[in-house]
Amino acid sequence: MNDAPLAVVLAENWNYLVVITLMMSGLFIVISRSNLVKKLVGLSIFQTSVFLFYISVGKVAGGTAPIITGDPDTLYSNPLPHVLILTAIVVGVATTALGLALVLRVHAAFGSIEEDEVLAMKAEDGLPLLRRVAGGEDGE
């Protein structure tokens, strides 16, 4: 494989190109956006690229799905990375859900979800809103 021209190597490993593209765009969104929801979108893209990376690693060329066929010559793909990613997906969902819940609270307390606007505000501005968040729905 090392003797092949670069273009061929890249073409044969196009799935890794997808991974790298998604990974870099996701990370860039997290760093560059100030909208808190867009940041979470970027985070999700970043995490998804890692899922694709693991699944690509687990694929054995010519291998089939790892379900026992009874034929000893069957070539199976490696099921372990897929199972790991199942766990990672659950973690990713939990992270996104918690992040969105926090954004809702930020919106209720600050009236904005733009990070630069929120950071410019002080703790004292809009205290009544703050009490509403702390006291829950009954808004004591």
Added chain:
Amino acid sequence: MSIYALFNNLPALLVVVPLLLSPIAALIPSGRLAWVTALLGNGISVIAAMLLCSVTASGIRITYFLGNWPPPWGIEFVVDDATSLTAMVMAALAFLATLFAGRALASEIAAKDVGKAYAAWLLACGGLYGLLMTADAFNLFVFLEISALASVILIALGAGQDRRALIAAYNYLVIGAVGATFYVIGVGFIYAVTGSLNMADLAQRIPDVEAGSIIYVGFGFMVAGMLVKAAVFPVHIWLPAAYSYAPSAVSTLLAAIATKAAIYVLARIIFTVFGGVPEVTALALEWVVVPLSIAGIFVGTIMAIYERDIKKMLAFSSIAQIGYITLGIGIATGAGIAAGFIHIGNHALIKGGLFMAVGGIFLATGARVSVDSMAGIGRKMPVTATAFLICGLSLIGLPLTAGFISKLYLVRALLDNQNLLIVGLVLASSALSVVYLWKIVEVMWVRPAQVDVMEISERPALYIPLWVVAISNIWLGLDAGWLVGAAEAAAASLLGAGG
């Protein structure tokens, strides 16, 4: 039989008990009972950690197969000297923080949230213990995220006092998730070339891998991820806001135990998993960990000098103190790693005590504690202020306090290594830390109290755990034999496992 079974399952119990008690705490309607549940969970953890310590002290390395699946197929828990020491420190401080939280948390957050807060509290503790125990690289990621998500919830609870806690929690969530994902990418690379996730198994296979550059890449991602979690400069930016806007009890818990577990994992990765390829780890230690630690020590200390808000000042000082720990681990000699582990224990005591004291002052005065609002506190709240002073002196590293022992062993390890420049820098930074602490001490005792500060009553529920910590600071300063011995054994087991 049952006692025997309990003993055999000790490593799992330390993790499972807090995790199982967590949903129970969430369902209990009374905040008081939820607190008792959390206290119970953390009490059991202390006992389990003590028993683990006594077993490893006799030279036994405990391995535990979850579900009886032997490694490398199943997940393995390993407890050696390094694990049991860190677990002991963390469990003891978590218990004291829980004791402190009984009064503190209930006064800072809405009554209906208290039960759920303790559920997150127990989850965070369980996740952090899991981080110590697990010998499976991917399982480690899961525990990392359990503890991180629970910590985010705890930090966000500070919104009842200061809405900026929400932003602090959000930033911790996003930065922490990026760090954890970096770690997973690294594990993916290493798994691709070794086909294993068990740490001991990885340590054996990594030196034989031919595609050496992939080892560098995987190692780089894993270490970068853990540096974020350990809040090593310059990826510490989530820490000051998170610690300063969280409720007092949560600041105490996180400052005392959260970053310690990440530093332990960092040492595990460098010395156990990649112990067989010293050319890879030496590169990271010499060019990344040591310079960043020194930079962190100075940046943290200088930021603390200019900060007026006490909680934020303590958080910046934490960044400097984390620098001392990673510096010790970074010089990678037995004495250096031992110094790092000594400071893991001592810093947990120092910072736990300081955050408890500030929490006590906050609850008594009802206002965010800044340098100016601490005027006259020394005479108004002598019990709390004296404990603050003891922990503060320990932070500077005055003789007869625990902090002195840390500095002594760190400097000694550096001298063994002929790092005279670094010795000078460490001593200079200690002198700088006097500046910000003296500022507080002066304000507390010399300046007269503000007019609006009327009678202040100190509550035993808040100052008893604080004084336990303060006395431990002195006790470990006078008789550091146990801690030093345990830390040296920890260093030996970390270096031995890889070699």
